[in-house]
Amino acid sequence: MATVTDFTPGMRIAGCRIEAVAGRGGMGVIYRATELRLDRPVAVKLIASDRAAEPAFRERFERESRLTAAIDHPNVIPVYAAGEEAGRLYLVMRYVAGTDLRSLLERDGRLPPYRAADVIAQVGAGLDAVAVLSAAHAAEHALIGMLPLFTICDRWDVGGVSMAVHPATGEPTIFVYDGYPGGAGIAELAFDAADRHLAAAHDVVAACPCDAGCPSCVQSPKCGNWNEFLHKADAVTLMRVMLGH
Numbered sequence: 503m504a505t506v507t508d509f510t511p512g513m514r515i516a517g518c519r520i521e522a523v524a525g526r527g528g529m530g531v532i533y534r535a536t537e538l539r540l541d542r543p544v545a546v547k548l549i550a551s552d553r554a555a556e557p558a559f560r561e562r563f564e565r566e567s568r569l570t571a572a573i574d575h576p577n578v579i580p581v582y583a584a585g586e587e588a589g590r591l592y593l594v595m596r597y598v599a600g601t602d603l604r605s606l607l608e609r610d611g612r613l614p615p616y617r618a619a620d621v622i623a624q625v626g627a628g629l630d631a632v633a634v635l636s637a638a639h640a641a642e643h644a645l646i647g648m649l650p651l652f653t654i655c656d657r658w659d660v661g662g663v664s665m666a667v668h669p670a671t672g673e674p675t676i677f678v679y680d681g682y683p684g685g686a687g688i689a690e691l692a693f694d695a696a697d698r699h700l701a702a703a704h705d706v707v708a709a710c711p712c713d714a715g716c717p718s719c720v721q722s723p724k725c726g727n728w729n730e731f732l733h734k735a736d737a738v739t740l741m742r743v744m745l746g747h
């Protein structure tokens with residue numbers, strides 16, 4: 503069976519030149535590479551072709567690529583590109599020199615407490631970014647679901663995107679936007695109703711009897727991320743903070 507371990511230095515994929523093997527994981531091989539257009543070092547993860555042929559695996563790969571790309575945090579490795587070329591699934595990421603935690607533990611054994619605390623803090627900060635995104639993403643769905651009560655629209659007329667840290671605001675940011683090019687007046691109506699709209703979204707999610715989110719509160723039938731990274735309880739807290747009570 504063909505594998506991706508036959509990639510050798512000098513070979514090219516996704517606009518990158520392979521330099522050396524950087525690591526091997528369960529899903530494939532990670533290479534140190536050079537992104538030729540920008541002449542910068544990157545890490546290229548190539549998925550073993552036998553895995554890439556499984557539809558369920560491909561779906562998971564695409565989902566994880568999108569979710570990871572939505573997180574902009576210093577402790578989460580940024581994804582530059584993901585896709586398929588010549589039957590290979592690839593992920594192009596920032597190249598981080600050094601080793602991963604598993605290799606470090608295998609090499610050095612148990613870490614001294616101060617090192618362990620530092621590693622946990624770094625992982626925790628990365629997980630915090632995921633937690634913030636999950637709260638914002640769930641609130642975004644609730645806001646989209648409630649918008650038809652305040653504007654003349656259908657939830658399919660409206661789009662949304664959430665980020666743990668948006669480059670323009672430097673803060674967690676939720677966008678709910680008019681889905682028509684140029685706008686159909688939905689955004690203006692929503693802006694005027696913002697406080698009532700937010701309060702209504704909060705009330706619906708807070709009152710929903712489900713445990714962790716359902717189609718009546720934070721799940722959306724049109725979510726581009728398969729309703730993953732949604733945290734119902736944190737969304738309620740986030741909206742309460744936004745409402746100031």
Ligand SMILES: [Zn+2]
Nearest residue numbers: 710712716719
């Ligand atoms: Zn629910």
